[in-house]
Amino acid sequence: MSEPLRLGIAGLGTVGAGVVKIVQQKAELLEARSGRRIVISAVSARNRDKDRGVSLADYAWEDDPVALAKRDDVDVLVELMGGSDGPAKAATEAALRAGKDVVTANKALLAHHGQALAELAESTGAVLRFEAAVAGGIPVIKALTEGLSANRITRVMGVMNGTCNYILTRMETGGLSYQEAFAEADGLGYLEADPELDVGGIDAGHKLSLLSSIAYGTQVAFDEVELEGIGRVSIEDIRQAADMGYRIKLLGVCRMTERGLEQSMAPSLVPASSPLGQLEGGTNMVVIEGDEVGQIVLRGAGAGEGPTASAVMGDVMDVARGTRLSTFGAPASSLIKPVATKATTPAPYYLRMALADRPGALAKVAAALGEAGVSINRLRQYGQSPTADTAPVLIVTHKTTRDALDSALAAMADTGVVHGTPVALRIEAV
Amino acid sequence: MSEPLRLGIAGLGTVGAGVVKIVQQKAELLEARSGRRIVISAVSARNRDKDRGVSLADYAWEDDPVALAKRDDVDVLVELMGGSDGPAKAATEAALRAGKDVVTANKALLAHHGQALAELAESTGAVLRFEAAVAGGIPVIKALTEGLSANRITRVMGVMNGTCNYILTRMETGGLSYQEAFAEADGLGYLEADPELDVGGIDAGHKLSLLSSIAYGTQVAFDEVELEGIGRVSIEDIRQAADMGYRIKLLGVCRMTERGLEQSMAPSLVPASSPLGQLEGGTNMVVIEGDEVGQIVLRGAGAGEGPTASAVMGDVMDVARGTRLSTFGAPASSLIKPVATKATTPAPYYLRMALADRPGALAKVAAALGEAGVSINRLRQYGQSPTADTAPVLIVTHKTTRDALDSALAAMADTGVVHGTPVALRIEAV
Numbered sequence: 001m002s003e004p005l006r007l008g009i010a011g012l013g014t015v016g017a018g019v020v021k022i023v024q025q026k027a028e029l030l031e032a033r034s035g036r037r038i039v040i041s042a043v044s045a046r047n048r049d050k051d052r053g054v055s056l057a058d059y060a061w062e063d064d065p066v067a068l069a070k071r072d073d074v075d076v077l078v079e080l081m082g083g084s085d086g087p088a089k090a091a092t093e094a095a096l097r098a099g100k101d102v103v104t105a106n107k108a109l110l111a112h113h114g115q116a117l118a119e120l121a122e123s124t125g126a127v128l129r130f131e132a133a134v135a136g137g138i139p140v141i142k143a144l145t146e147g148l149s150a151n152r153i154t155r156v157m158g159v160m161n162g163t164c165n166y167i168l169t170r171m172e173t174g175g176l177s178y179q180e181a182f183a184e185a186d187g188l189g190y191l192e193a194d195p196e197l198d199v200g201g202i203d204a205g206h207k208l209s210l211l212s213s214i215a216y217g218t219q220v221a222f223d224e225v226e227l228e229g230i231g232r233v234s235i236e237d238i239r240q241a242a243d244m245g246y247r248i249k250l251l252g253v254c255r256m257t258e259r260g261l262e263q264s265m266a267p268s269l270v271p272a273s274s275p276l277g278q279l280e281g282g283t284n285m286v287v288i289e290g291d292e293v294g295q296i297v298l299r300g301a302g303a304g305e306g307p308t309a310s311a312v313m314g315d316v317m318d319v320a321r322g323t324r325l326s327t328f329g330a331p332a333s334s335l336i337k338p339v340a341t342k343a344t345t346p347a348p349y350y351l352r353m354a355l356a357d358r359p360g361a362l363a364k365v366a367a368a369l370g371e372a373g374v375s376i377n378r379l380r381q382y383g384q385s386p387t388a389d390t391a392p393v394l395i396v397t398h399k400t401t402r403d404a405l406d407s408a409l410a411a412m413a414d415t416g417v418v419h420g421t422p423v424a425l426r427i428e429a430v
Numbered sequence: 431m432s433e434p435l436r437l438g439i440a441g442l443g444t445v446g447a448g449v450v451k452i453v454q455q456k457a458e459l460l461e462a463r464s465g466r467r468i469v470i471s472a473v474s475a476r477n478r479d480k481d482r483g484v485s486l487a488d489y490a491w492e493d494d495p496v497a498l499a500k501r502d503d504v505d506v507l508v509e510l511m512g513g514s515d516g517p518a519k520a521a522t523e524a525a526l527r528a529g530k531d532v533v534t535a536n537k538a539l540l541a542h543h544g545q546a547l548a549e550l551a552e553s554t555g556a557v558l559r560f561e562a563a564v565a566g567g568i569p570v571i572k573a574l575t576e577g578l579s580a581n582r583i584t585r586v587m588g589v590m591n592g593t594c595n596y597i598l599t600r601m602e603t604g605g606l607s608y609q610e611a612f613a614e615a616d617g618l619g620y621l622e623a624d625p626e627l628d629v630g631g632i633d634a635g636h637k638l639s640l641l642s643s644i645a646y647g648t649q650v651a652f653d654e655v656e657l658e659g660i661g662r663v664s665i666e667d668i669r670q671a672a673d674m675g676y677r678i679k680l681l682g683v684c685r686m687t688e689r690g691l692e693q694s695m696a697p698s699l700v701p702a703s704s705p706l707g708q709l710e711g712g713t714n715m716v717v718i719e720g721d722e723v724g725q726i727v728l729r730g731a732g733a734g735e736g737p738t739a740s741a742v743m744g745d746v747m748d749v750a751r752g753t754r755l756s757t758f759g760a761p762a763s764s765l766i767k768p769v770a771t772k773a774t775t776p777a778p779y780y781l782r783m784a785l786a787d788r789p790g791a792l793a794k795v796a797a798a799l800g801e802a803g804v805s806i807n808r809l810r811q812y813g814q815s816p817t818a819d820t821a822p823v824l825i826v827t828h829k830t831t832r833d834a835l836d837s838a839l840a841a842m843a844d845t846g847v848v849h850g851t852p853v854a855l856r857i858e859a860v
Binding site: 022142292325329 | 725760
């Protein structure tokens with residue numbers, strides 16, 4: 001193949017500029033490895049005049065990313081605008097409709113419209129790749145879709161939002177409250193414009209839903225991900241967890257059970273000595289478990305110009321080399337709509353609650369748990385809180401289902417001795 | 431693509447049987463994911479009558495793997511016999527010559543004949559894949575060749591021999607001598623027929639040479655790997671290293687320097703808190719560092735039926751999906767013969783020696799180091815050994831080159847106060 005592969009880059013933020021730099025500075029390397037010259041024909045962004053530290057003089061400019069996608073001199077649309085709808089979706093659809101390949105870093109777009117876009121790509125013979133959308137520079141989409149494709153996947157777990165991991169790590173290492181650690185992350189520019197995307201687990205949930213689809217041959221079902229953010233995790237929880245040999249991570253878990261597809265993204269306890277437990281700061285980790293391969297752990301930078309551009313260009317190199325894969329690893333038409341189920345796989349849970357400091361209160365909580373079939377493994381009650389008329393109680397249950405636990409929590413609420421809503425965190429065996 | 435992909439499997443040991451099982455038991459899954467049926471046409475092994483726990487009744491039998499490779503009903507030769515020459519080489523060559531793709535788990539074959547085989551594959555348009563040859567089930571060849579292909583690779587490190595890691599881990603956790611841990615591994619069947627392949631670092635060196643080739647666009651140069659086995663590592667070294675916050679691993683490192691390609695496979699000290707330092711038992715780990723992506727860590731089972739068969743089948747799935755890659759990630763004709771260099775990148779070293787217990791001995795050692803330009807960071811001298819007329823001395827140097835260190839070691843030998851050859855282990859920053 002001697003024809004150059006011509007890119008149209010839509011979106012020239014940090015990652016877009018990083019991609020332009022790689023194409024400019026590594027032309028020879030990319031050609032040596034792919035057998036094909038990779039060039040940029042045209043670019044598009046909101047602001048033409050911004051200084052991005054790279055020369056765009058050699059490229060055509062399009063104000064409209066859809067016009068970019070349709071250009072005759074563009075073979076591959078590189079979509080780096082972000083956003084689940086609007087221009088990103090319109091440009092991606094325009095490119096795929098024209099039979100052009102698309103490489104994107106846009107997890108929201110894929111999480112919300114993955115199935116429709118995969119079907120569209122398939123109908124025109126185009127390829128839609130999104131390595132950069134999940135876990136930054138870690139080639140996890142490739143590992144799961146290709147390298148491990150002879151495995152029945154038994155579980156995928158991931159810490160895939162560096163900002164949340166940063167906040168939780170800082171709470172532990174710096175003894176900061178959630179609010180303080182949040183403010184610190186904000187000051188460092190780590191948070192999305194809408195912080196709920198990060199701390200609410202939405203961004204990480206998007207990523208998990210894409211991994212689920214590949215792992216289980218199901219249509220992307222982001223709406224079925226059980227989402228819980230890190231906002232209710234307290235320094236007390238982190239200390240108690242550490243005391244018992246655990247760390248708290250915003251952990252995504254998906255597994256296929258007899259009842260259906262479980263997908264959850266929630267703060268969870270993992271053993272401090274496990275690879276997931278040892279992860280600190282902004283680094284990401286994905287753990288893939290397959291029936292043949294056992295456990296594979298992948299770790300690396302989850303964000304940033306270089307790592308994300310590396311992933312984008314990995315996909316571009318695949319296209320240049322002629323690799324043609326289905327978006328989610330199997331034909332879009334074959335992907336089934338998953339039956340979603342709440343986490344039905346039993347696990348131990350960590351509970352923290354504020355208990356009225358009066359006789360019989362603890363007995364009522366214990367009875368509520370017992371009646372729901374939840375048995376207690378460890379329990380600690382502390383002296384009355386200096387600032388309130390309650391005493392903190394910590395409970396670690398034996399393995400139980402989320403349903404049983406929820407019944408117990410509802411029954412506890414009815415006793416009137418539990419103030420507010422207890423914190424309930426799953427303890428995931430890893 | 432609706433034509434089935436027809437495999438000929440040469441070698442029916444543990445991995446071969448594992449591959450047969452996957453093809454038999456997961457036919458539907460493999461077809462759903464690859465868009466193509468994967469079938470076995472014929473098999474070959476030394477002993478036809480052995481019970482392998484799988485039915486071979488549906489497959490043609492060939493006593494001669496070369497005949498298997500040439501069969502009209504074989505599209506892909508799956509070479510699982512092992513050995514750098516003999517039948518494995520002959521069958522691989524026969525298949526490639528006939529334009530058939532080859533998937534192999536054979537690191538020795540690739541380490542010794544990789545360049546010639548890659549050229550042969552290229553000349554007939556065949557594909558030669560070898561994911562299973564390096565780090566078992568970890569899709570590291572794929573990550574390096576494809577996912578990270580837009581990176582200039584700055585360093586690749588790996589713990590890729592589970593047996594050595596098992597022995598070193600048991601020495602540390604069980605307080606065993608090298609001989610005792612070796613005997614234990616042997617009893618568990620962990621050692622190759624020729625144990626030197628494992629404990630001499632040869633097997634791991636084969637793997638490192640393959641990673642180097644992909645990382646740096648160079649011809650495989652196994653003969654240039656600086657090899658050192660683990661046989662001289664003592665329990666004392668392990669304890670001292672632990673005391674200083676390190677663990678000893680049989681660590682492969684390759685990097686391209688201004689002077690040339692460094693490849694070393696030797697027992698080395700790594701920080702105990704690093705992912706490499708925390709690796710225990712038979713698990714493998716590969717760390718890839720690229721200029722864009724930063725550090726990527728991949729961890730998983732390095733051997734065994736399931737993991738290795740998973741990697742073999744990952745390659746088969748690639749072939750079924752129509753992925754066509756150069757053997758080492760770039761056209762064979764473009765791979766340059768590397769200028770090999772000894773580890774010239776400065777590093778601190780750990781030294782242990784038996785010093786004559788007489789006045790001035792330590793001064794002579796210190797002088798030998800100083801004259802070679804090697805400065806001492808830490809030094810410990812212990813009381814005279816109860817069983818010999820010598821005292822153990824431990825030295826950690828500041829960063830120095832291996833050349834300077836070797837000069838110092840030669841000068842020390844000339845002093846006559848050092849008994850035997852000092853143990854010298856590199857401390858790798860990870």
